[in-house]
Structure formats: structure tokens, C-alpha cells
Amino acid sequence: MNKKMNLLMFSCDYDKALAALILANNGRELGLDVTMFFAFWGLLLVRNPEMTSFEDKSFYEDLMGILTPANPEDLPLSKMNLSGIGQNMLKKMMADKEAPKLTDFLQGAREKGVKFYGCQLSIEVMGFKREELLPELEVMDAKDYLKDALESDLQLFI
């Protein structure tokens, strides 16, 4: 299929991230051109788990790095998170059905050529250094996002 999908990933909820990455992986398998634009909390999905920097950061930027999970597997659910009990329950239920984990779908999306973009303003405001995010992520502003989304056949805000 010679079509294009654009997902604006605003949320960092574990379950919504799963939904978005499942769509992205399946889109690539159908031959779609897939763009994911990570903005605000969505950036927590494309953090480099092995790199958290505290250099040249303000107090609030440090706090943002400390209070938010560096590993996507630790992201909360949008509902029934129950301080992590619900999230663990969902993970166990997925493992019972031999469904891949969030990080597997993320890795799949990277390998299948989903294009990853990060919102410039969000990166600046949250104080992320470039090396704290996945290396293939490209930085884009809201106008670039709009141009890409307007050319797409399917656009979702997640």
C-alpha cells in the first residue's frame, strides 16, 4: 500500500504507547510510510534508557529527569494503574498470551523503519539533551509536523 500514517504521540501511558506502536508496526508490515511525532509526555517513550544527563540543567530539568521513568517499561497505565499493580497485571496477562512487550514493539518499529521525530519545543521545555533521546530521532517543529500530517492518509492524536 502506497499510503502514509502519521501518529502524534502526546501521551506517555503504557497502554496508549502499546496501541500506537502496534499500529506503527502493523502499518509498516502493510507497506505504509509511518511517522511518529513525539511531543510533551510522548518524549518519555523515546528516551535512551542508558543515558540520563544532569549536566547544564536547571533544578526543574533535573527534577523532570528524576520523576519520570527512563525506561518505557516503567510507564504507567492510563487507567487502573493502581500504583503499578494494574500495569504489572497487564504485563502478566500479555506474557500469558505470549504477546510482545512494549519495548519489543518499540524495537520492532525502529527496525521496520518507522520514522521517529521529536517536538523541538517540548525537548527544549523539558530540558532533554540530544543524547538522552534515541539516536535516530530527528528534531522537528510544529510546522514540520503539520506538513507531514497534511500529506498523510491517516492521522491520530494519541
Place this chain on the structure above:
Amino acid sequence: MNKKMNLLMFSCDYDKALAALILANNGRELGLDVTMFFAFWGLLLVRNPEMTSFEDKSFYEDLMGILTPANPEDLPLSKMNLSGIGQNMLKKMMADKEAPKLTDFLQGAREKGVKFYGCQLSIEVMGFKREELLPELEVMDAKDYLKDALESDLQLFI
């Protein structure tokens, strides 16, 4: 109007479900072809209220059936739910204006021919038996969803 709308219903919030079903009903009244794809929490909207099964289920699947409301009228609000006080308040305010209830809009959507699809992976992971969901619901995977959404003129993630 010879057009098509596709709603991906991910959330189970009472207020978001109302919004989605109001759009679906109005879409049908305008002559649109309307598809609703229920995934993750969205499946709680299309449970058969008279059928909760505990047979052949794991502990977690039982728990999922117990912890989540079997009747859509008991779903929480996305904001100001306040342990159900806010939800009751919204219902009373709607009744004051003689607006239909969520279950009325759901029934309307069923009668008007909105097409109901359930996400295969979500159904498996949450452990729902087929008979626990509305009889007209068809099971679909993410690729089927994408094909339907790509053919639509309006697609929303709710």
C-alpha cells in the same frame, strides 16, 4: 453523504464514550458509513451486561472481569469523577436537559447500523470470551483496522 468515518475507541471514560457515540449516531443520520473499533479499555463499552463468564479464565482474567464495570452506565468520567460523584452529577445534568443516556446512544448506534469491531489482541489479552461481548461485534486485527481507517474520510482516536 457518501463518506466514511472510523472511530478508534481506546478509552472507557463515560464522557469520551458519550462523545464518540454522539458522533456515531449523528454520522449515521447524515448517511455516513460509520465504523467503531473497540480496543483495550474501549472493549468495556461493548460488554454484554448480562453475561460475565468466569469459566476457563486465569486469575488475572477473573480479576479484570470483577474490577471493571459490566454495565457502561457505571463507567467513570475522564475528569472530576470524584469516586462517582462527578459521574452522577453529569448524568443528572443530562437528565435535566432530557438528553439521552450513554446506553441510549449505544442502543441508537446499534439500531442505526454503526459497524462494531473488537480488537482481537485486546480481547485475548483481557481474556474476554466471545459471549461476554455484544453479539453483533466482529473481531478484527490491527491490520484490518488500518485498512478500514485508511479508506475513511475522518478518523479519530478517542
Place this chain on the structure above:
Amino acid sequence: MNKKMNLLMFSCDYDKALAALILANNGRELGLDVTMFFAFWGLLLVRNPEMTSFEDKSFYEDLMGILTPANPEDLPLSKMNLSGIGQNMLKKMMADKEAPKLTDFLQGAREKGVKFYGCQLSIEVMGFKREELLPELEVMDAKDYLKDALESDLQLFI
């Protein structure tokens, strides 16, 4: 660009409202025709901060006016709101980068000619008087929204 964007603003989260208004402002700068349709909680974004009426209102309608913020700057975050601490932190981080505030983006959208519509049913159910909402807001029903969205090249539910 001779294209059209339609944003259905359902949420009243400070961060989601920021995202929507940044898209709306940038859309207008690119020459897009931009429509924002405010429904349910989204109406809290287009309240007239200087006008809260308690006349001819039911108890619940009064309560809705009291419990919800009249000024968009007081809206909560979708995540990590922490009773307002997180919201203040985000505002300070944005000020550090000299990013405009939510009300600046809202004012920008008004001046740039983003079209503001309010959902008729939501206004009735929440009991807002016309003068409690921004003067340029036009009232529209779900069918009008659908017609506008179906003519658009990019539609998001936020």
C-alpha cells in the same frame, strides 16, 4: 497552503490545550484554515474569565461553575499535576525558555483567525450562558462538526 485542519477539543488539560493551540497557531501561520470545536471539558478553555453567571442556573450548574477554573491558566495537567505543583513546574520551565503561556497561545489563535465553535449539547448540559463564553465563539451541533471535519485534510480528537 490551501488546506484545512479541524481540532475537536474535548479535554481541558493544560498540556493538551497547549498542544492544540500551538498546532492552531502554526496552522494559521502556514495559511491553513483552522477550526477548533470545543466540546465537554474543552469548553473550559473558551470561558470568558471575567464573566461567571449564577443566574437562572440549577444547583449542579452552579457547582460546575464553581468547581472548574474560570481562567485557562489554572487548568490542570493531564499527568503529574500533583495538586498543581507539576503545572507550576511546567509553567516555570516554559518561562525559562521564554515560551509563551497558554493564554498567549489562546490570544494568538483568536487574533490569527482560528475559528472557534462550541458544542451546543455540551453548553446546554453544563449550563453555560452564552455570555460566559468568548464572544466570537459560534455554537454548533455535532452534525455541523461532522460536516466541517469531513471537509478537512487533518482532524484530531484532543
